[in-house]
Amino acid sequence: MHRILLLIALIVCCFSAGANAQQKNFSITPAPAWLVPYQPDLKQVPDARDVSNGYYILLFEEQQHVEQSAVYHHMIRQIVSEAGIQNGAEITVDYDPVYEKLHFHKILIRRNGKVINQLQASKFKILQQEDDLSRFIYSGLYTAYFILEDVRKGDQIEFAYTIEGNNPIFEHKFTSLFYLAFSNPVVNFHKSIIASPNREIRFKTFNTAPMPDRQMVNGMQVYKWEMTNLPSMEAVDDTPTWFDNFPFVQATEYKDWQQVIQWGDRVNMVPAPGPALKAKITEFKREAGNNKEKYMLKAIRFVQDDIRYMGIEMGEYSHRPNTPDKILLQRFGDCKDKSLLLATLLKANGIYANMAYVDTYTRGHVVDYLPAPDLFNHAIVYAKLEGREYWIDPTISYQRGNLSMLTVPDYQQGLVIDPVGKNSFTPVTNTGKGKTIIHEHFLLPSDRKDKGSLTVTSIFTMQYADDQRDGLANSSRKDNENTFLNYYKNAYGSVTPDSPLQVTDIPDSNRIILKESYILQSPWKTDSTKDQRINFNMKANLLRDALPEYAEEDRKAAPLQLRYPFSLDYTITVEMPSAGPIDEEELHIRNDYYAIHFVPSVRNNVVTMHYTFETYQDHIPASFISTYIKERKRIDGFLGYYFYLDTDDGAPGDGPSQGLNWLVIGLAIFFAAVFTQYALRFSKVSLQPAGTYAYPPQIGGWLVIMAIGVFISPLNIFNGLIKASIFSNNMWLQLDKSTNATHNVSILQLLLVTELASEIGMLIFSLLLVSLFYKKRDTFPKAMIVFLAFNFTFNLIDNLACNYIFEKKSWETEGVKQLVQSFIAAAIWIPYLIRSERVKETFVMPHEKEMVN
Structure with a gap:
């Protein structure tokens, strides 16, 4: 009796599930009889490098019968990996039961020559999703879900269904838009439109999509596309919404816009x-x-x-x-x-x-x-x-x-x-144009331990005021305050609010004014390049955020999206403890797509950085992107500025961050040991064979001047190493304050370690030159040439790397001085060492072992 009741319950559940599906215009039926013949080649395979998500589409077949108001879908997915089991083992179909019926014809799994039928009405879950409810739109769409059981790697999943019915609002007049490529590769592709010959259907193709083949089948006009091995395609990021790089076709019965x-x-x-x-x-x-x-x-x-x-x-x-x-x-x-x-x-x-x-x-x-x-x-x-x-x-x-x-x-x-x-389109124009006006005012203290302040005044007009008014109405004042606060925390570290957000709405002129006040807990940061100096890194982040991003490498020929319309007037003022000049030039760029201008100025102790940015179109065309990339790199150099302040408090920091960095000292000792070993080996190398030397003459002529330089060089290099802040522990702790956020600190660390190794190598090399010069060794000229060439090359690369990392538009005076000195020394002494007869007569002594032999 218990088993009979259980069986009845199961039958009722299945019937209820089937009845529920029927109520949603869902049924299981044979495939429609109106399909046109199609024979795919199921033995073909795509390029394995093109497969993503663990599966590919072996067959994509879609046949649309205009007179029957029906679309037949037939697909075979080939599972090739475990990822495909996860991504390809679920079937979902969206339809509107108000005017559409969903008929499923088959769901099969093919495995090792066996066919497993999984089509059962009771296993379908038909749910009303309403994904657009977040946008306050209730569409009435339903989704039929079917989760396949026991899917394995290597399986073929085949399913077919038909959606029957058209929205009556379109009066049974045919329009369609469909794609001929997808994000997954398709081995066999078939699309056909079956219509009465009395219908005048026009087609337009986009992005090199082909026009259809036409033929008559059973008295019906058939428009057909059949293709094999369609590669997968990817959408291009950061493009305007109207851009579509996928090939697609539009079909319509409408003759004109009237x-x-x-x-x-x-x-x-x-x-x-x-x-x-x-x-x-x-x-x-x-x-x-x-x-x-x-x-x-x-x-x-x-x-x-x-x-x-x-x-x-x-x-x-x-x-x-x-x-x-x-x-x-x-x-x-x-x-x-x-x-x-x-x-x-x-x-x-x-x-x-x-x-x-x-x-x-x-x-x-x-x-x-x-x-x-x-x-x-x-x-x-x-x-x-x-x-x-x-x-x-x-x-x-x-x-x-x-x-x-x-x-x-x-x-x-x-x-x-x-x-x-009018029987055509009309340009949509704005009667008023708005603007965003931002003013950031920084007040910097006279001492690194004191606090500073930041006041931000934002004025929004026209559409920008509308946007701000809407945003303020749909979020709490507290949420807005936290959003603004976190923005400046990310840019300047420890920032706290000084007063609540002030909002002034002027409806008559459609303006909104926001005023923010913050306390900068520690605006000055220790300068890692010079003792007794602190710096403040001003960042024009509001403009940086407004500029479109770009992918310089492997970007396909596609337009780059621009925010449009957009007009920004952005001023940053920095009130310093004392007056001082700034080394900054103006920037003016204008083209058909955007304009950006930058004008700096100084009045007493207040530095003003004024930026304007305006767009003229909603995109930058692909042909202009290379120019934009160059201009963007130039613009980036103006979006930040270091303000410096020299102090008298001795060391650049206090507390546990003071002292020597013993790891760096250990590296210096290691480098010294390695280079000393190589120097000792080189000192034993001789260019002259044993017994071929003659006793050289005394040092004279230009060699006297060279001798002074050779013997002073180790002292100068050693003195520079002793005074360098690279051995300071505090300098390494402050590296993240030394560059803009766009650069990885690890790059700067690598540069510093490379500089340390080079300086140690130069020191050991210079000591080797002293020995070679004193002993009038035959290897001295070539060693001196290498030293001079390396010194110039090292200074050049070091200056270039520092300017790139610190985003400077002009080189520091000290760096230029060292570069010029090394160039002059190389330009004078290298030709002299190569051509001078005195050099050839003086430096002839081989190593002592060669002389003993």
Whole structure:
């Protein structure tokens, strides 16, 4: 009896699962009979280097029957590794049960010649995901999930299904856009569109995609693409939203944009206003009097701020707006709902207004496509009043100011839904342009142990004020304060708030002013290059963040995204304890895409760094990127500056960081031992054979001057090593304060260790030269030539490396002095050592062992 009850329960569960699936327009059926024949070559394999995620697509087949309103999908995944078991063993299909039906035909696993059927209705999980709820959009889409069991490496997973049904909003007129490449390699690719010969379907290809082959099959027109071994493709980072490097095809029945406008007009038909809408129109007219501009502004503010954004886009309401009366009563709607309500309110007072379609991704490049209504993802309003044009986005809240200050994002092109108006696109323009004005004021103390201060004043106008107002309204004051504080902590270390964030909103002029006040706990840092000196590293990070990033290596031919429109006026003032000059030049760069200017100035003890940055387009074209990379490197040199202050407090630090770095001293001893060993070996090398030497003459002529230099050189090198801060423990602890964050401290450590080794080597080398010179050894000339050449090369490389790491645009005086001295010494003495007869006569003595022999 217990077993019978259990069996009944299992049957009921299976039936419930199947019934639940049926209720969601899901079923298991045979493949449709209308498919056109296709025979893939399943023995081919892709390039193994092209496979990612542990599997590749052995077969991708998609057949679309326009008259049946059905799309058949057939896929085979080849699992090649354990990663493929994780990434390729789940099947998901999205569909809208309001107007679509999902029919599954097969789910198979092929393993070692065996076929395992896993298709069971009870194993499907059909869930309503609503991924767009975070954007306040409820679409009604469902996802059918199927998780395969017992998937192993080497398996082939084959599945096929058909989605039947079309959104009735499109009136059974055909449009489609599909890709001919994917992020995984595809061995066999088939795409076909089956339609009545009476349909006039036009195609346009992008990014070298091929046009279809055409043929008649069973009285139907078939458009077909068949390809093999399609390599995987990758999207390019940091490109504008309209850029797409994948090959794709667009198909449409619409002949021109006028047909799309007529469709939009039918979809957006407005019934006569109801009582609630009439009352609202009367209210606005009464409050505005005869001032239509005031009426228009009231209507805009009402729809933007009082009608909350929420879209229920199920079925045909994905594109059909709800009636303005309904939106007014429920006080919420999506972009098309709010746009239709606003256009209706404006028309009611004799103001020209119509909905306009835009696409937030393709933007102005939507004009490159064939006419189709499903190319757009957003609706706004186009209005005219007293000869002026206005573009209004009803989904943007907290816009302030008068009509001339209205702004919209960079949509670029809009299709105005007016059947008697323009039959093509209209440029979307802003009536007002805004700006971001930032002023950072640093007050630095006169002592390294004292605190400094930072005051930041930010002024935002027009669209930038709208953005800030929206951000401030959707987050707490505390969250904003912490965000701003952490920004400056990351740049300047220990920073604490001095007073709460001050916000001043000036609605009439659409301006927002933010004021931040901070305490810099320890603005001065110990200078690692010179004792009794401290420094402050000013960073123009707000401008650095506004500049587009780039990948210099292996960047494909693609445009680089620019923030547009964007205008930044950025001033940094540093109030020093005492007056002093700055070594900084101006920077002026302007081209068709952006302009950046930098002007430094000094007045008494206040240093001012003034930057402006403005963009003219939303991208930098691929042909200009190499120029931008060069200019960006130059710009980076102006985005930071070291301010120095000499102190009288002796050592550059105190506490446990003082003293010698014994690890460095140990390295110095090690290097000295190694170089001494090599020096001793070299000292025993002779160029002259035994018995061939003659007693050399006394030192004379120019060799007297050389002798002075040879004997003084070890003393100078040793004196420099003793005074160097490289042996100071504090210097090594402060390395992270010595360079900008863009450079790894390890690079600087490697440079310092290399310098130490070179200096020790030069010291040992100079002592060897003293010995060789005193003994008039035959190896002295060649050794001296090597020493002079190495000294110049070392100084040159050292200066270049220091300037790169410390991001200086001009070399330090001391470094240039040493480089020039080493160059002059090499230029004079190397030719002399090579050509002088006195040198050849004087340095002839072999090693003592050679003489004994």
